Amino acid sequence: MTSTLTVLRAGPGVSVQDGGRPGWLEYGVSRGGAADRLALAEGAALLSQDADLAAVEMAGMGGEFQAGSDLRIALTGAPMRASIDGAAVAWNASHMLPAGARLAIGAARSGVYGYLHVGGGIQTQELLGARSAHLAAGIGSPLAEGDELHTGPDSGRTTGLGLAADDRFEGGTVRVVASLQTALFPQAELERFEGTAFRRGARGNRMGVPVKSDGGGFRPDGARTVVSEVIVPGDIQVTGDGTPYVLLSECQTTGGYPRIGTVVPCDLPLLAQAAAGAELHFRFIPLEEAVELERVEAERREGLRSQCYPLIRDPHTMTNLLSYQLISGAIAGEEDVL
Amino acid sequence: MAEVSAAPPVPEIRTVGVDGMLISFGSRLSEPANRAALAFRAALARESWDGVEEVSTSLVSAYVRFDLRHLDHAALRARLEGLLAQRDWYAAALPGQRRLWRIPAVFGTELAPQLPQAAAAAGMSEAEAVASLSAARVRVQTIGFAPGQPYLGELPEAWDIPRQTQLTTRIPEGALAVAIRQLVLFSVAAPTGWMHAGQTAVRLFRPDAEEPFRLRPGDEVQFTPVTPEELQGLRRDPLGGAKAEALI
Numbered sequence: 001m002t003s004t005l006t007v008l009r010a011g012p013g014v015s016v017q018d019g020g021r022p023g024w025l026e027y028g029v030s031r032g033g034a035a036d037r038l039a040l041a042e043g044a045a046l047l048s049q050d051a052d053l054a055a056v057e058m059a060g061m062g063g064e065f066q067a068g069s070d071l072r073i074a075l076t077g078a079p080m081r082a083s084i085d086g087a088a089v090a091w092n093a094s095h096m097l098p099a100g101a102r103l104a105i106g107a108a109r110s111g112v113y114g115y116l117h118v119g120g121g122i123q124t125q126e127l128l129g130a131r132s133a134h135l136a137a138g139i140g141s142p143l144a145e146g147d148e149l150h151t152g153p154d155s156g157r158t159t160g161l162g163l164a165a166d167d168r169f170e171g172g173t174v175r176v177v178a179s180l181q182t183a184l185f186p187q188a189e190l191e192r193f194e195g196t197a198f199r200r201g202a203r204g205n206r207m208g209v210p211v212k213s214d215g216g217g218f219r220p221d222g223a224r225t226v227v228s229e230v231i232v233p234g235d236i237q238v239t240g241d242g243t244p245y246v247l248l249s250e251c252q253t254t255g256g257y258p259r260i261g262t263v264v265p266c267d268l269p270l271l272a273q274a275a276a277g278a279e280l281h282f283r284f285i286p287l288e289e290a291v292e293l294e295r296v297e298a299e300r301r302e303g304l305r306s307q308c309y310p311l312i313r314d315p316h317t318m319t320n321l322l323s324y325q326l327i328s329g330a331i332a333g334e335e336d337v338l
Numbered sequence: 339m340a341e342v343s344a345a346p347p348v349p350e351i352r353t354v355g356v357d358g359m360l361i362s363f364g365s366r367l368s369e370p371a372n373r374a375a376l377a378f379r380a381a382l383a384r385e386s387w388d389g390v391e392e393v394s395t396s397l398v399s400a401y402v403r404f405d406l407r408h409l410d411h412a413a414l415r416a417r418l419e420g421l422l423a424q425r426d427w428y429a430a431a432l433p434g435q436r437r438l439w440r441i442p443a444v445f446g447t448e449l450a451p452q453l454p455q456a457a458a459a460a461g462m463s464e465a466e467a468v469a470s471l472s473a474a475r476v477r478v479q480t481i482g483f484a485p486g487q488p489y490l491g492e493l494p495e496a497w498d499i500p501r502q503t504q505l506t507t508r509i510p511e512g513a514l515a516v517a518i519r520q521l522v523l524f525s526v527a528a529p530t531g532w533m534h535a536g537q538t539a540v541r542l543f544r545p546d547a548e549e550p551f552r553l554r555p556g557d558e559v560q561f562t563p564v565t566p567e568e569l570q571g572l573r574r575d576p577l578g579g580a581k582a583e584a585l586i
Contacts, residue, residue, distance in 0.1 A: 023392055024485075025392060025482075027481055028481045028483060028485045029485045127545045137484065137526070137543075139545045177353075177355065228482070228489075229360060229396050229399055230396050230482075232354055232355045234355055235355070253482045262356070291356060291406055294406055
């Protein structure tokens with residue numbers, strides 16, 4: 001069954017995103033796609049569907065949405081206040097959005113990018129093989145009041161599942177591998193880079209984020225000019241004034257600033273989700289270790305579906321029912337567990 | 339004093355992030371290194387090894403992104419070394435199916451206000467600069483930074499002028515900007531340190547068109563001077579009056 005999702009109100013950074021459009025680097029188009037790919041996998045697990053399906057990405061602030069017919073939804077990524085017709089609903093969980101009900105999603109309580117997934121995925125027009133808006137490339141546009149999005153056929157039935165949130169919304173340490181120009185930086189500069197407490201700068205977006213520190217800028221050895229080379233998400237460019245700038249999914253495809261390192265893909269969600277001011281540290285790891293991390297992360301993402309648990313437990317499936325204290329603190333039994 | 343070696347540089351393989359490799363044919367832009375990168379990328383595309391997800395080029399290098407589940411670093415490196423050893427890539431021919439594009443451009447006027455500055459930097463009068471830029475047949479050395487946006491070269495030596503240290507806040511789509519013996523033809527409006535010497539009406543990237551990108555690496559381009567009035571008339575045409583012919 002297909003449905004529609006109408007945008008009644010949208011924050012400034014709300015857009016349709018999927019896994020992006022690989023394969024166009026040769027023509028100057030970076031892959032783009034969701035800033036937090038783990039959130040896409042989590043939404044797909046909660047709705048038991050393909051992780052390639054498109055969802056609504058909300059940067060910092062959500063919006064209000066209404067479904068044309070009953071629609072399964074899931075909410076993942078940066079936790080935001082959410083309610084359906086005024087009743088609070090759990091984050092990192094799936095729900096039924098009844099036809100005509102208003103889904104209101106507020107500001108992020110921590111992190112940056114929240115996601116609204118729908119059963120069957122959002123079905124906007126495919127351009128160059130994907131539905132992701134790539135604003136830097138002029139593909140698609142942000143969502144706005146009045147937009148009506150079609151959703152794909154949804155064969156799933158289940159809602160009311162939750163998934164433990166992978167904690168990545170408060171900054172922390174991201175692991176880095178050596179990049180094309182890491183060797184241009186003196187060892188002392190690399191050690192200072194690892195020892196520095198950075199703060200995510202205020203001027204970040206889907207293309208990348210600057211990281212600031214109280215110490216001086218970082219300098220490669222001598223005034224080396226670097227020929228423009230391919231850029232990949234996670235690359236940490238050091239710009240003219242020595243400020244590191246971490247590139248995200250909507251980055252340019254080539255660049256001539258020296259790169260001090262590259263954030264490993266499985267730690268990129270933590271970086272993308274660091275709100276302005278969040279503390280960040282970088283730690284170099286050997287390439288072999290990063291390859292192994294990626295293998296483990298791919299397996300973990302594939303197993304997310306089995307990690308989902310029911311938000312409201314059905315007494316028939318609770319084998320240890322008698323061990324529960326069922327009398328005091330009675331609840332209506334309809335609320336999701338927040 | 340160290341002797342300057344005339345031997346061509348040796349290709350170098352380095353990793354890019356966790357799942358990519360870069361095959362560099364030089365540490366600075368040169369015609370042989372650019373040809374080598376284009377030819378090696380074409381060879382990689384023909385080989386289409388299992389596990390290779392994407393190949394592309396920058397000015398002097400080819401890039402391979404691969405699936406870590408199907409290829410490991412050692413195996414891919416060995417294959418790349420094998421392919422590199424098969425021939426002298428610096429002597430490779432340009433890619434096939436190349437075209438020569440003639441693109442109308444206004445040089446100078448308020449549409450391209452930095453022509454005087456660029457001409458002065460190159461040690462020419464404005465008239466000499468227009469004659470030089472419109473006589474040059476430049477090649478698409480790579481497409482990058484923005485969708486469909488070509489780096490065009492190589493211009494005569496006089497155009498080895500630096501980028502500005504101060505960025506121009508916004509240069510419009512279709513702008514032709516010059517620095518370091520290259521031209522960039524902008525596919526989107528963007529800030530830049532390159533000098534805005536010409537303006538065209540060509541749209542290089544149309545995401546919903548059957549052929550979204552006009553130019554391919556290896557294509558040649560020549561800019562034909564027109565008046566601002568003539569360019570205005572060409573704006574209705576998404577090609578902006580650009581015409582292509584096949585290069586044999």
